[in-house]
Amino acid sequence: MSDRDPVGISRRRLLGGAAALAGAALTPGLFLVQARPQGGADAGVRWGLLVDTTRCREECQACVEACREENGWPAADNGTGDIHWIRKVDLQDPETDGAGHSVPVMCQHCAEPPCVSVCPTRASFRRADGIVLVDKHRCIGCRYCMVACPFHARAFVHAPVEERSPNHPRGKGTVESCTLCVHRIDRGEAPACVERCAEAGHTALVFGDLNDPDSEIRRALREHSAEALRPDLGLGAGVRYHGLS
Amino acid sequence: MRRRHRLAWIGSGAALVLAATALALAVGGLPGDGGEPAAIADRPEPRGEACVHDDPETMRREHMDLLRSHKDASVREGRRDAERSMQGCVECHATPAEQQAQGAPEMAFCTSCHEYTAVEMGCFDCHSSEMEGHDER
Ligand code: SF4
Ligand code: SF4
Numbered sequence: 001m002s003d004r005d006p007v008g009i010s011r012r013r014l015l016g017g018a019a020a021l022a023g024a025a026l027t028p029g030l031f032l033v034q035a036r037p038q039g040g041a042d043a044g045v046r047w048g049l050l051v052d053t054t055r056c057r058e059e060c061q062a063c064v065e066a067c068r069e070e071n072g073w074p075a076a077d078n079g080t081g082d083i084h085w086i087r088k089v090d091l092q093d094p095e096t097d098g099a100g101h102s103v104p105v106m107c108q109h110c111a112e113p114p115c116v117s118v119c120p121t122r123a124s125f126r127r128a129d130g131i132v133l134v135d136k137h138r139c140i141g142c143r144y145c146m147v148a149c150p151f152h153a154r155a156f157v158h159a160p161v162e163e164r165s166p167n168h169p170r171g172k173g174t175v176e177s178c179t180l181c182v183h184r185i186d187r188g189e190a191p192a193c194v195e196r197c198a199e200a201g202h203t204a205l206v207f208g209d210l211n212d213p214d215s216e217i218r219r220a221l222r223e224h225s226a227e228a229l230r231p232d233l234g235l236g237a238g239v240r241y242h243g244l245s
Numbered sequence: 246m247r248r249r250h251r252l253a254w255i256g257s258g259a260a261l262v263l264a265a266t267a268l269a270l271a272v273g274g275l276p277g278d279g280g281e282p283a284a285i286a287d288r289p290e291p292r293g294e295a296c297v298h299d300d301p302e303t304m305r306r307e308h309m310d311l312l313r314s315h316k317d318a319s320v321r322e323g324r325r326d327a328e329r330s331m332q333g334c335v336e337c338h339a340t341p342a343e344q345q346a347q348g349a350p351e352m353a354f355c356t357s358c359h360e361y362t363a364v365e366m367g368c369f370d371c372h373s374s375e376m377e378g379h380d381e382r
Contacts, residue, residue, distance in 0.1 A: 041323030127323055135320050136371065137313070164373040166332065171371030186325055 043128040046111075046238065047180055048210040049194070050217050050226055051103055053243040055204035058102035063205065064088060066196030067106075070181060072165025073155075083155045085178045086193060091244070101244060104193065104205075106178035107132060107153040108229060111236025115145035115154065123175075130210075130238050131180050141173040150230055153177045180238075210238065289344055289354050291337045297329050305358075331372045339374060 064086050068075070073083040085106055092100035109132050116124045116132065123138035124145050134145075134154075146154045154177040161170050167183050170176065181191035189195075194205040208217030220226075220242075227244060228237035298304050298311070311329070318324040327333055338354040350356050351374045359366040 039324070040318075125321060127321070129323070133320065135316075137316055137320075160370065164369075164371065164375075166373040166375050169331075169371040169373070171367075182323070186323055 041128040041131070044211060045129040046210040047109070047130050047185065048208065048217055048238040048240065049109075049180070049191070050206040050220055051239065051241045052204045052206070052224070053101045053103050053241055055202050056102055056104065057202060058088075058090065058100075060102075060200060060202060061088060062196045062200040062202070063104050063193035066192040067178070070165075070184075070192035071168045071179070072161075072163060072170065073176075074161060074163070083157060083176070085153075085155070085176070103241060103244075105151055105153070105229070106193075106239065107149075107180075108151055108235065109178075109180060109238035111238070113235065114148040114150070118144040118148040120144065127182075131182050131185070132177075133179055133182065134175055134177065136169065136171055136174040136176070139174040141175065143175060145175055149177075150233060150235075289338075289340050289349070291354060293337045296337070297333070331368065335374055 067073075067086045071085060073085055086104050087106075088102055089105045090100055090102050092098070109130055111126075111130065113124070113126055113132050116126055119125075120142060121138045121140055123135045123140070124132070125135060126132050141156065143156055146152075146156060154175050156175050157170060157172050160172045164170055168176075168179070181189075181193075184191060190207045191205075194207045197203060197205045206217050206220050208215035210217060210221075212218060221240065224242045226240035226242040228235070228240055296304050304311075312331070312334075315326065315329045319326070319330065335352070338352065340349045340351055340353045344353070345351060352369055355366055355368070
């Protein structure tokens with residue numbers, strides 16, 4: 001099977017449109033990473049995401065739509081509760097009345113995740129490569145994690161969902177949140193939001209291995225300052241934001 | 246008092262024999278009908294040469310444990326194996342389109358046994374039984 005070849009070469013793709021914008025962007029370009037289908041999550045890797053808030057457009061919902069299509073979560077008004085994995089949030093400093101930012105907020109894939117600390121069943125867990133997930137076969141739907149998460153990143157599935165995505169099993173009575181498109185990462189592709197943002201011509205999202213000094217995300221982080229949301233909480237977020245302050 | 250105890254013992258012994266007979270009938274079918282209960286004989290033919298385990302007896306007995314341990318490996322450790330995934334099951338065992346058009350359930354291969362043995366199967370309440378796409382969990 002082509003998507004199981006050991007280095008994932010066949011899955012590598014260059015996004016030409018993104019490369020053309022390289023001058024202004026946080027070095028977009030080759031997004032794809034090495035697939036490790038058999039070996040499992042690599043403890044030497046720390047997957048991360050960099051959001052360039054100076055390139056994120058207020059009216060744009062491309063990342064949200066891409067996520068919804070990829071992971072099959074329903075629109076908010078269909079009676080299944082408000083399932084959301086990624087939201088566009090408008091931020092403005094109330095004291096200065098200055099220009100605001102529009103940023104996507106999803107699970108920040110914390111190094112010290114409060115959702116994992118409070119989970120009584122170990123359903124919430126952190127994979128060896130830093131991705132925070134819910135093991136729904138263990139989740140009892142207590143929703144402690146939703147209360148513990150400072151970013152309102154998690155959602156509870158209140159009712160049976162008719163349409164099930166082959167990419168993401170979804171069951172009534174369990175909690176879910178952004179998986180960083182773990183199914184795509186494991187076959188060597190970048191998350192759906194990152195790909196769609198580049199296709200939309202904004203390239204505001206950079207994905208990669210924070211532990212690899214040569215990765216695109218590390219190069220971007222060397223050139224541009226970036227911070228976590230609520231850095232005062234010291235959660236070691238895997239998602240960083242450039243241009244907030 | 247003692248007499249009532251003895252009666253209780255005889256009663257529970259008889260119940261046990263009845264239960265054992267019912268179980269034998271459920272598993273093996275009526276003697277002389279070829280061993281396969283009729284409802285199970287109706288299930289759609291799986292595609293492919295052999296299951297991930299060659300031995301159907303093992304799969305019948307242990308598929309739920311195998312699925313659980315594969316889930317732990319793939320979800321928690323990221324060790325994926327497309328063949329042993331839920332999607333792998335669906336790819337070989339989903340009901341062919343023409344039989345679905347005649348009203349057979351999507352996963353009749355599973356439901357034929359599960360209904361017969363009255364064991365509820367919740368897999369496809371959450372997992373997709375679509376034949377396209379990658380689940381690999
Ligand atoms: S952002 Fe929320 S859900 Fe994600 S790891 Fe941190 S606490 Fe958990
Ligand atoms: S809702 Fe599920 S994942 Fe969240 S704390 Fe409770 S058991 Fe853990």
